[in-house]
Amino acid sequence: MSDMIELSQHLRMNGKDEENLLDRTVQGVITRPLDRPEGPLKVSGTATYADEDHPPGTVHGWFVRAPIAKGWVTGLNTAELRAMPGVLAVMRDDRLIHHPAQGQQGSAPPQGPSEVTYAGQPVALVIAETFEQARNAALAARLQLIDQSDRAVLAADPSDYETPKGKQAATGDLDKAMAEAAFTLDEQYSTPSMSHSAMEPHAAVAWWEDGKLTLRGSYQMLKTNVAELADAVGVSPKKVRILSPYVGGGFGGKLGIGHEGVGAAIAAQRLGRPVAIALHRRNVHEATHRRSESRQRVRLAADAEGRLTGLGHEAWVSSMFGDDFSEPVTQATPFTYAGENRVIGHHVARLNLTAPGSMRAPGEAIGVPVIEMAMDELAERSGLDPVAFRIRNIPDKDPTSGKPFSSNRLEDCLRRGAERFGWADRPQPGTRREGEWLIGMGMASAVRVNMLQNSKAAVILLADGTARVETDMTDIGTGSYAILTQIAAEALGLPMERVTTVLGDSDLPPSSGSGGSFGAASSGSSVLLAAQALRRELARRMDCAPEDLTLKDGHAIAANRARPLSDVLAGDSLRAEGEIDRGLNETTTRQASWGAQFAEVAVSTVTGEIRLRRLSAVFAAGRILNEKTARSQCIGGMIFGIGSALTEEVAHDPRDGHFVNRDLAEYHIPVNLDVPHIDIEFLDDRDPYANPMQAKGIGELACCGTAGAIANAVANATGKRFRDLPMTLDKVLAALD
Incomplete structure (x- = not known):
């Protein structure tokens, strides 16, 4: 039985990168326009997205949403809804309304009216045996409301605006420059509010086992999503696991845990059964965040x-x-x-x-x-x-x-x-x-x-000379599976088919997640660092300096000697964890x-x-x-x-x-x-x-x-x-x- 040898490399970006490893490797897979490893699964329909993999006994949820923009919910025809076919529960819980992704803390179920702050806000959740039964009951809901709806457009009066001090800057005298300039422009422009409209609507499936919550959802940043969800349901983050192996688009709309994730988790805990909540396109537009006008x-x-x-x-x-x-x-x-x-x-x-x-x-x-x-x-x-x-x-x-x-x-x-x-x-x-x-x-x-964001990844070089990349990084259609596979393959001198990349599981090393165009650079850097740690160990076994080691096509080459990686490993497996730290360069x-x-x-x-x-x-x-x-x-x-x-x-x-x-x-x-x-x-x-x-x-x-x-x-x-x-x-x- 082989040994698993643990290695690591940590880098803070304080100054220039002097090594530039990827300009010196010779496998020739980096930069090339290579296909996505998971592509066949996606085009054949066998890649399972959030709402396509239900545990046995899964029931379904549908939100009741507020028809007003401001005010209070004071009542609901709960008994009538509860009597409808297939309905298992009708829940009113402020944690469905306010959750960490909106900067609010989780709270106990309401003892009185629930506050409404925008039209379309989820204010209750219906759980039923089937998706259709849940939807049918939720659409039959009758809310008792105090309507205090107000304006919903940008005002012209400057006194209606906050002016955060940290977001203002001025140097010199712009008014004087405008007065003295040969050519000037002073114009107003407007842009509208916009919706993310990702191909895959927001969805989550949650279940509890032995006090631990597992949620399969469509999310971009699992490290922070775990913390948000744990806070919302009132458990330790160590008791929360999120799975997002495939995400059908995000564009920022799935950065934080949404109502569907919180609702599915709370309902699954109360009912003792897995709960799935998939949002209708209209729910996505109304109950998830937007770009400001x-x-x-x-x-x-x-x-x-x-x-x-x-x-x-x-x-x-x-x-x-x-x-x-x-x-x-x-x-x-x-x-x-x-x-x-x-x-x-x-x-x-x-x-x-x-x-x-x-x-x-x-x-x-x-x-x-x-x-x-x-x-x-x-x-x-x-x-x-x-x-x-x-x-x-x-x-x-x-x-x-x-x-x-x-x-x-x-x-x-x-x-x-x-x-x-x-x-x-x-x-x-x-x-x-x-x-x-x-x-x-x-x-x-x-x-x-x-x-650049702090990010971790593990790269495992197995005794047979194949490799596996592990990180909780997500692929929201951007090509994370392909890119991380290429980086590991290039750095370790392996053909692409000899590297497997596993993503989208919060139990794996925490990555930057997908967002801000920092995903590939951050998670990719952590993979490269892990591979560099493996290269150092391989160089030691080849009795050469790391800079004198060449890795290509599954062979280690030094001093005119070429040996298969499996021979160099001699039955051992190497696991290296790489961690990139943003350091001071951005400042x-x-x-x-x-x-x-x-x-x-x-x-x-x-x-x-x-x-x-x-x-x-x-x-x-x-x-x-x-x-x-x-x-x-x-x-x-x-x-x-x-x-x-x-x-x-x-x-x-x-x-x-x-x-x-x-x-x-x-x-x-x-x-x-x-x-x-x-x-x-x-x-x-x-x-x-x-x-x-x-x-x-x-x-x-x-x-x-x-x-x-x-x-x-x-x-x-x-x-x-x-x-x-x-x-x-x-x-x-x-x-x-």
Whole structure:
């Protein structure tokens, strides 16, 4: 019987990565556009998602939701519902309403009325033998209510907003810069509330055994989800296990434990049976968090040569009462462009709407397009080409903090993108026409902050020379299974098929989870560190220094000797745990991923329809770990941007905030015919301050500039500026009349 030898490696990112291991390995699987190992399971329908794997005896839950936005639930026809076919329980419990994902602590069941803070809020839970019976009973619920519904729109009165001190910044004198500038812009823009609309609705299945809770759910960050769920049900985190092997999209909407997870756990504990709760699409829109709407004011001042002397970006957003989160609209503005006089402002209104939360590229997704629309307009006013104007205003260091950039490839992206797209052929505004169609080109910079999170992973090198990666990291469609397999295979010199990756189990080493475009870099770095620890042990057994060891095709090579790994291991198995720590680099350097995006549109003068003809982008995001999954992420991100520009908008009734368009029939996401050919190029890039793989986030970067590029293309086509997104037919027709 073989021994299991334990190893470890821990790294804090305090300074440059000097080793750059992945540029010296020779297996040749890193970066390559390789298929997802779990792909066949997904396309054959055998990959089991949250609501597809029920333990024997599972019963089903359906939420009763509040029809008002503010007030109290004082009663429910519980006895009538309890008598309906198949109904096992009707639960009113404030833990169904307030839970850690919304910044609230778990509480005991209510002794009196339950407070309502937004329309669609779960206020009770019906459990029945079948899904249909639970739904039927919940829809028959009659609530007794005290209705205090109030406004649900951003107010114009500044006194209605909170202005958090930590989210304001000012340097120099922007008013003076505006007064003295050769060219200025002072405009207001708006973006709507948006819904995540992931393919897989939120779902959870919970069961208890010997005092321990197991929950199978659709979640992104298991380490924090365990803590949230444990707090909500009142047990130690050691008694909670979450399984999320496959997640059908998240986009930030599944970062925290949702009502369905808390409800399933509480109901399973009370009934002593497994409970499944799967949300209907309308439940997803109404009872999970959204992206906040925004109103933004941009002020730009430039001298006669087109150099920025002033920059102001202020945002007004909404949040729920008592919630710390608000959309960080201005996150990238302080460091993207120069200008010594600046004002950054952030203002928050408290509304009785579903809580806002992180949605793909929170902040930049709606802040960067607005800045890019403003930059484009000022370039036009100053008589400069939009690409040249941006290049002229790229700073040498972070203008606000003075931090050096860890890497800034924006100019390279802009120049290469313009060349690749054929930017030199861009027409003058409103001059190119094909029948009823006005044709235009537009562009925008793309920028997204880069982050690293603490993360752990184990890599086990078995006695037969195969390897297994273990971490609680999730795959939300981003390619985690493929990327982590490639990293381990490359570092250990193994073919991909000899590495197995196990994810989505909170009993495994805790990772960063999926979010903020830090998932691949953080969890991947922990895998690489574990593999480095294994390499050191293999080098010791080969009697050579680690830097003199070559691993390829399952062999260890040193001093002109090649031995199969199984021989080197001599019956032992090695388990190494790697841990990456974010360290100080993010505080000493300004880190970001960069890109440039270009669009060509046709605008109908008859219907107001905007048709995208081409989208093109060039990105610099450090080392690309898998060209296929990276390209897929960029295509998805750019489609997200199409939605922001042209179709997506949550419509809230201004009287009480209820969703008007609460399903995919009325909440319009881009579909196949809305999406043109998308051309993508990755620059060869490394960022030694980011992490030991020198890779950076890319999944959110791709959606940051797209809406701006499209809006600027529409302006070029029509000669009209659109400052309120999305650019729907009615807005276009009104502008063209």
